[in-house]
Amino acid sequence: MFPQQIKEEEEQGHGKESQALKTEHLGHFFRFRHNFGKHIVTCNPSMNTVLEALCSNTKFRSIQDKNSQKELVIQREQVPRAAVNTDFPCCLIDRNELLDVSFIKSRESSSLAKKPVITSHSPENFCIFYIKTIGGTGIKLLMKNPELKRAVEKGVDYVCVYAIRGEKLRRALRRDGRFNPVIFRKHCALSEMGSEDITNMSNTVDHLDGKKYQVIVFDDQTASLESNQEFSQEPEPQLKAREHLTKPAEVQKILREEYDKSAQSFSEVKRVKQLMELSNSVCQLRSEGSALGTGFLLFDRFILTNAHVVKKIEPFTHKLQHSVTAVFDFEDLDMGKKLAVKESVVAVYYGKDQMGQHLDFALLELAEDAKPPNCQELLKNYSPPPIRGGICIIGHPDGGVKRMDPCFIIEKDHLEQAENKHRQENSEFLHVITQQCLTKEWEYHFTQISYDSCFFYGSSGSPVFNDNCQLIGVHTGGYAYPQGKKTRSVMEYALPMLPILVCIVRQCRQTGRDDIVEEMFRKCSVKF
Structure with a gap:
């Protein structure tokens, strides 16, 4: 939020978040x-x-x-x-x-x-x-x-x-x-x-x-x-129609229409080609042969993923407690280019930052002898997240080969409706959902981008793109509960890129990695 004094002037600003970064240590009064x-x-x-x-x-x-x-x-x-x-x-x-x-x-x-x-x-x-x-x-x-x-x-x-x-x-x-x-x-x-x-x-x-x-x-x-009505949610016509549906076929028809609209832009050949090219930047992270989650090439030699994916990090040295490998082009069982990751984590944060925003990220660096694949640096395609519309997630769900899932953002005004709808459609598991909510202490993060996706475990750290194929966030988790031998989820969410980028800049400046900061500002398509 606003702790103590730092330098009054630095280099010319890079937008509002950059200004917040410069003044965050000034006492606010x-x-x-x-x-x-x-x-x-x-x-x-x-x-x-x-x-x-x-x-x-x-x-x-x-x-x-x-x-x-x-x-x-x-x-x-x-x-x-x-x-x-x-x-x-x-x-x-x-x-x-x-x-x-x-x-x-x-x-x-x-x-x-x-x-x-x-x-x-x-x-x-x-x-x-x-x-x-x-x-x-x-x-x-x-x-x-x-x-x-x-x-x-x-x-x-x-x-x-x-x-x-x-x-x-x-x-x-x-x-x-x-x-x-x-x-x-x-x-x-x-x-x-x-x-x-x-x-x-x-x-x-x-x-x-x-x-x-x-x-x-x-x-x-x-x-x-x-x-x-108090705090009216003002549902879209499709959501209003759902309230009166009783037959599964009718519900399926409404959901199919809604999904088709969100996925329409991604069915265009131009968009598909763009996504295929961007997918080359996505990798699976492994440790001792076991899948940990997903990551992607943010810029240069640096891989971005969730902090909870790499998990065990020394709190003071910021070093990985186990070796990590980034596997690119894992699109079939006998495919994949394995690249070693340095043990020192460039930047990492899990929890609420000084601005009150929830963060869950780790920035990893490929080893010196690891040649990065010939793929796009996704930071060049960064964009602030929209409040609605279609999105596409590319990752490695369930530790498997690379997949993509087009879905749509659940607007903040519609979150409660989406949750209630899921509870009604899965009423036989209501006690399980309630128990998971209490034991796991499900928390809604104000900045999160919410959606319904088929991606569960193994896909954390996946890049999330808007319908213009721009990077808007990192797929982070969902409100999951067991359903027999399967895992279901009420909804899933991503965390937006901007707070992550600001935190990376802050930590790199503190550790003297100004080279990374300069490279980020040079590569980012939108100044922050």
């Missing part, structure tokens, strides 16, 4: 003002929200105790001096920013209501936008607490709303909790100030970042009951 005094608040890694950070300050706690029956208003320093909610992520507050703290008459203590905990500490996972506290025509009372509207005289013209990239506007506004529920019953939308652009509640939030809006009534009809 902001200031607050109540009446006249200005007070410094220091954030530590355990603090997710601005209220948590404020409550760590004794002066603020004293002020809050005196206003315990009132609602807290926190205004940002920069124009339009918007009021943030108490669950506003700490990482979105600028370093040394001044926040004005005041209190208004409380109606529902909406700003202190219990809300879902957002544990990400990376600003790149969020977007923020501003909404005028007075609605447009047809909206008499926009804010849940009318006192906030009356506080316009004090400068609260806008509220600042944060949202998770990829989610829908309705979900973000409901989580905020400050808006009158009527806007979810009417057909309301956001109208951009100074523009004719209108954003519906069912739109995703990514394009709203940094813009100002006013809530308007789009038409006078009442919104449907389904769209008015």
Whole structure:
């Protein structure tokens, strides 16, 4: 998150993640003002929200105790001096920013209501936008607490709303909790100030970042009951249709149609040729003849895989406790080019990093006498992950020959539906699924890319490509449970490349491997 001071200036930046890399060791703090005094608040890694950070300050706690029956208003320093909610992520507050703290008459203590905990500490996972506290025509009372509207005289013209990239506007506004529920019953939308652009509640939030809006009534009809449900998932038509299916043949037909759409782009000859060429960069990792998992040539002589694939690594020396071999071109039982891997691991991380993102990777280096195969360096094809669409995984599932599996991303808004659907279709194993969930402590990682795949054990470390054949992530695992002698999974997931690349750069700089950092920046198609 934000530990101690490092050099103020380094080489020219390589995008937002690079900037985060440069400043991650700077102590993060902001200031607050109540009446006249200005007070410094220091954030530590355990603090997710601005209220948590404020409550760590004794002066603020004293002020809050005196206003315990009132609602807290926190205004940002920069124009339009918007009021943030108490669950506003700490990482979105600028370093040394001044926040004005005041209190208004409380109606529902909406700003202190219990809300879902957002544990990400990376600003790149969020977007923020501003909404005028007075609605447009047809909206008499926009804010849940009318006192906030009356506080316009004090400068609260806008509220600042944060949202998770990829989610829908309705979900973000409901989580905020400050808006009158009527806007979810009417057909309301956001109208951009100074523009004719209108954003519906069912739109995703990514394009709203940094813009100002006013809530308007789009038409006078009442919104449907389904769209008015709390944190509505707004399923696609195909998912809606599933709810009423009872016959296995009907379910199979819907799934086939959905799969065909996701796999359509990969059936084009051009795409197939691209994937075949990219597949040459994929290898199976073995130790003493036994398959460990999958890896791929990231750049130069360096192989990327999951940390849990190579497992036993000396914690201080970062050396492998067993010899590892990379086998390329393992496409038939009597095929394969075996290359030795150095015992020293270049970079490795398992767990949550300092930005709160889950990582599971190991960067291996081929031995000096091992000649890398004539194949593409996949780092050149790197791209940020999409929020939806088709993907393709290439790897060695079950320790076998190289395979590929085209599937589709499960959008964050549809994860619960996908899970419930799997439970319903496998109700006889519900107790097994529940037991596995508890004993294995299944955890959803905020940045993960979720999908349904037939790849299970042995495929960890496989590259995941989008429908443009660009590298977006590393296939890492799934929520697996036993079904007789077979293994089933509720869903699978990959971890995105960008946090991995940033962590590799960080570790290589710490160990003096600037040559690797320079090579990465030179080979990467997108600067980070």
